[in-house]
Amino acid sequence: xxxxxxxxxxxxxxxxxxxxxxxxxxxxxxxxxxxxxxxxxxxxxxxxxxxxxxxxxxxxxxxxxxxxxxxxxxxxxxxxxxxxxxxxxxxxxxxxxxxxxxxxxxxxxxxxxxxxxxxxxxxxxxxxxxxxxxxxxxxxxxxxxxxxxxxxxxxxxxxxxxxxxxxxxxxxxxxxxxxxxxxxxxxxxxxxxxxxxxxxxxxxxxxxxxxxxxxxxxxxxxxxxxxxxxxxxxxxxxxxxxxxxxxxxxxxxxxxxxxxxxxxxxxxxxxxxxxxxxxxxxxxxxxxxxxxxxxxxxxxxxxxxxxxxxxxxxxxxxxxxxxxxxxxxxxxxxxxxxxxxxxxxxxxxxxxxxxxxxxxxxxxxxxxxxxxxxxxxxxxxxxxxxxxxxxxxxxxxxxxxxxxxxxxxxxxxxxxxxxxxxxxxxxxxxxxxxxxxxxxxxxxxxxxxxxxxxxxxxxxxxxxxxxxxxxxxxxxxxxxxxxxxxxxxxxxxxxxxxxxxxxxxxxxxxxxxxxxxxxxxxxxxxxxxxxxxxxxxxxxxxxxxxxxxxxxxxxxxxxxxxxxxxxxxxxxxxxxxxxxxxxxxxxxxxxxxxxxxxxxxxxxxxxxxxxxxxxxxxxxxxxxxxxxxxxxxxxxxxxxxxxxxxxxxxxxxxxxxxxxxxxxxxxxxxxxxxxxxx
Ligand code: PRX
Numbered sequence: 001x002x003x004x005x006x007x008x009x010x011x012x013x014x015x016x017x018x019x020x021x022x023x024x025x026x027x028x029x030x031x032x033x034x035x036x037x038x039x040x041x042x043x044x045x046x047x048x049x050x051x052x053x054x055x056x057x058x059x060x061x062x063x064x065x066x067x068x069x070x071x072x073x074x075x076x077x078x079x080x081x082x083x084x085x086x087x088x089x090x091x092x093x094x095x096x097x098x099x100x101x102x103x104x105x106x107x108x109x110x111x112x113x114x115x116x117x118x119x120x121x122x123x124x125x126x127x128x129x130x131x132x133x134x135x136x137x138x139x140x141x142x143x144x145x146x147x148x149x150x151x152x153x154x155x156x157x158x159x160x161x162x163x164x165x166x167x168x169x170x171x172x173x174x175x176x177x178x179x180x181x182x183x184x185x186x187x188x189x190x191x192x193x194x195x196x197x198x199x200x201x202x203x204x205x206x207x208x209x210x211x212x213x214x215x216x217x218x219x220x221x222x223x224x225x226x227x228x229x230x231x232x233x234x235x236x237x238x239x240x241x242x243x244x245x246x247x248x249x250x251x252x253x254x255x256x257x258x259x260x261x262x263x264x265x266x267x268x269x270x271x272x273x274x275x276x277x278x279x280x281x282x283x284x285x286x287x288x289x290x291x292x293x294x295x296x297x298x299x300x301x302x303x304x305x306x307x308x309x310x311x312x313x314x315x316x317x318x319x320x321x322x323x324x325x326x327x328x329x330x331x332x333x334x335x336x337x338x339x340x341x342x343x344x345x346x347x348x349x350x351x352x353x354x355x356x357x358x359x360x361x362x363x364x365x366x367x368x369x370x371x372x373x374x375x376x377x378x379x380x381x382x383x384x385x386x387x388x389x390x391x392x393x394x395x396x397x398x399x400x401x402x403x404x405x406x407x408x409x410x411x412x413x414x415x416x417x418x419x420x421x422x423x424x425x426x427x428x429x430x431x432x433x434x435x436x437x438x439x440x441x442x443x444x445x446x447x448x449x450x451x452x453x454x455x456x457x458x459x460x461x462x463x464x465x466x467x468x469x470x471x472x473x474x475x476x477x478x479x480x481x482x483x484x485x486x487x488x489x490x491x492x493x494x495x496x497x498x499x500x501x502x503x504x505x506x507x508x509x510x511x512x513x514x515x516x517x518x519x520x521x522x523x524x525x526x527x528x529x530x531x532x533x534x535x536x537x538x539x540x541x542x543x544x545x546x547x548x549x550x551x552x553x554x555x556x557x558x559x560x561x562x563x564x565x566x567x568x569x570x571x572x573x574x575x576x577x578x579x580x581x582x583x584x585x586x587x588x589x590x591x592x593x594x595x596x597x598x599x600x601x602x603x604x605x606x607x608x609x610x611x612x613x614x615x616x617x618x619x620x621x622x623x624x625x626x627x628x629x630x631x632x633x634x635x636x637x638x639x640x641x642x643x644x645x646x647x648x649x650x651x652x653x654x655x656x657x658x659x660x661x662x663x664x665x666x667x668x669x670x671x672x673x674x675x676x677x678x
Contacts, residue, residue: 021538022413024452025420027429031402035449037313042447046463051491052524054464055082058309058494059301062344063097064088065274068301072492078512078527079504081278082302082494089272090281090304091169094343095131096272098124102319106348109322109371110158113205113354115363119371122158124346127165134258135166136268141261142197142233146171146273149283151195153186153217155179155204156353159237159258160329161339163199168281168300171273175283175295178330178558179204181621183219185293189285190224190231192295193501199258201237202246207355210239214246221254235261277301283501284332286437287552287561294510295501296332296438303440304340306495310441311341314431314462316403316448317375324350324368325377325405331558332437333407336495337377341441356382361390365397376423377405380412381556383419384587394423401428403448407435408557409589410545413455420455434458434545436531437559438511440495443467443531444543460541466490468528469537474515480539484546487535488515488528496529553582553590560624562645565592568619569629572612574602577635581649583627593652594626595672597635604631627652630675634668636660651676 032038046054052072059068068086075081098105103125110120122130138144150172154160156179167174175193177186190198200217203210214236221231231254238259239245250257275281281303283295311317315337323342327333329351342349350371356364356378364386368376383406386393404424406416411432420430430453434444444467446452446459453459461467469477469485477485500507508519515528534546553560562580569578576599582590596612598604609629616624636644641664650657651673660666 038449058305083277086277092272098346135270136265149193186220187223191229214248296497302494307336307341308344323375368399379408379557416455457542479537
């Protein structure tokens with residue numbers, strides 16, 4: 001085991017010991033009275049004795065062209081096939097099947113960032129028309145067909161889910177890249193997924209500025225081509241239909257302005273492809289322990305069944321609700337809980353273009369008031385920011401939340417209490433949903449109509465998910481033992497990703513190898529899924545997540561691989577070594593801080609510091625911006641030459657560096673400490 005792992009585990013375990021158990025808070029009776037799920041017998045039905053058949057309850061929430069022959073096929077363990085032989089289409093399930101009863105209902109409320117622009121309300125009928133027309137364009141203008149991959153690099157807009165659903169209608173596998181990611185990050189994903197078509201938007205608003213997004217795509221196409229993947233066609237949606245809003249003109253022969261081209265497809269309808277349940281629906285890239293982001297491949301039938309059930313039972317969405325998830329669709333939360341889950345339930349889902357605190361701290365609450373939002377879903381980072389800049393703002397607006405979610409990072413109990421008392425006015429139930437890009441939907445959460453809440457704890461496994469905590473030797477840590485360990489899931493579940501795109505070995509190695517004893521086994525019991533998170537479980541089964549055990553830093557709920565940042569730093573020719581560590585941050589949770597040693601003969605300078613900082617933003621995006629770039633004379637190293645990130649982490653966080661005398665170069669520690677203290 002590496003020093004890095006050891007250290008993180010120890011420090012996280014120490015935190016656990018200091019944490020006190022929080023009290024139970026019962027869900028408000030008004031909430032329970034209307035909840036979709038209130039019968040605790042679900043936990044009996046979804047016990048391991050009934051696995052895997054209990055998951056047919058979730059699949060039955062969907063409309064199938066053909067039912068499955070087998071609930072779970074384990075023959076290619078651990079690449080599970082859910083609902084084998086079943087046929088369905090995700091776009092049909094999110095749109096067509098609702099038309100008979102809900103064609104007039106708003107599917108998407110799009111809220112532009114400029115407040116003077118009116119909200120756009122897209123009904124299910126309108127969504128149907130727009131998705132069909134765009135699917136026809138993808139098929140006939142772009143020549144896309146079932147199984148092809150397409151990269152989508154778009155801002156928050158109604159056109160983004162329209163694009164995704166049009167792909168799903170054709171069986172084209174979409175790979176949405178977070179709009180704020182750089183050209184380089186986008187190009188990496190284009191190359192890895194072999195996308196020959198890229199879909200984007202000319203411009204979008206963020207923080208009061210209309211950003212020229214198209215310029216990023218031109219660069220992404222150039223970088224992708226250098227990397228061996230030519231983008232034959234760039235499809236550009238217009239932020240203002242009929243008006244081109246970017247200074248970067250369309251490139252003849254490659255670029256197609258969607259809003260013009262669509263005129264050729266008005267009124268065209270496209271039959272949804274009858275997809276096998278196990279055919280991929282989308283790829284979502286996420287950071288791993290090594291430099292290259294991995295493409296998590298999510299299937300159609302399993303994923304859609306799972307997110308629909310989670311939206312119904314944990315998000316408690318009803319037809320008459322107005323549901324607002326503030327995440328970006330470019331992350332898994334947006335895929336599962338803005339687009340696929342809510343739309344499969346014929347919900348009304350809100351998409352907000354811009355910054356939640358623009359132009360002031362009241363913006364989010366004004367949106368809630370205007371649309372009469374009653375289910376609100378966000379991350380601790382946003383909650384901390386809203387609390388910091390406008391602790392009294394929620395009280396000024398007239399809205400009522402029945403249900404609120406926190407997701408993506410551990411939430412401090414004080415922040416949880418502010419969320420409940422001030423944002424939720426003490427009337428909303430809260431779910432703290434713990435899950436991952438890979439897991440498609442929730443792993444742990446209270447069922448809001450059944451379980452009491454506990455500040456700072458995600459709750460037990462959701463019905464059907466059976467968590468287990470192992471120590472590093474594979475010994476089970478019993479609930480209530482007060483010790484942290486690696487949280488794993490004992491059983492497969494339909495929302496889980498199917499593999500890492502193009503890299504099955506990496507899938508097996510990263511998620512299963514640590515606790516699998518027989519690699520040839522076809523029995524699911526031999527393949528616990530390893531989340532990579534450290535957690536403690538109290539005697540009542542509630543899980544408290546402590547953070548990642550691997551080399552991943554969670555910034556504002558977004559994951560960044562330390563290796564990704566380090567390799568970005570190493571693109572600067574003067575850099576010899578780079579090590580990144582997470583530093584506690586009041587709002588973002590964690591922030592990366594970078595230590596760099598230079599090649600011999602190179603002098604440190606503020607210009608060089610800036611060059612390295614810029615390289616990281618260029619390679620990955622602003623999200624990876626480092627708090628500081630320290631140019632150090634040498635890295636603290638073990639005698640075998642391993643960089644001691646633990647020591648750097650302690651320096652950055654002003655903690656105790658411990659005994660450093662065993663290092664190869666103990667003197668450097670003090671030098672770095674002095675530098676950082678100044
Ligand atoms: O460390 C856990 C943390 O976020 C990681 C997953 O990040 P990502 O794949 O980007 O997905 C974020 C949205 C699902 C996890 O491994 N995490 C996620 N939810 C929680 C959490 N940590 C504590 N509490 C949560 N509710």
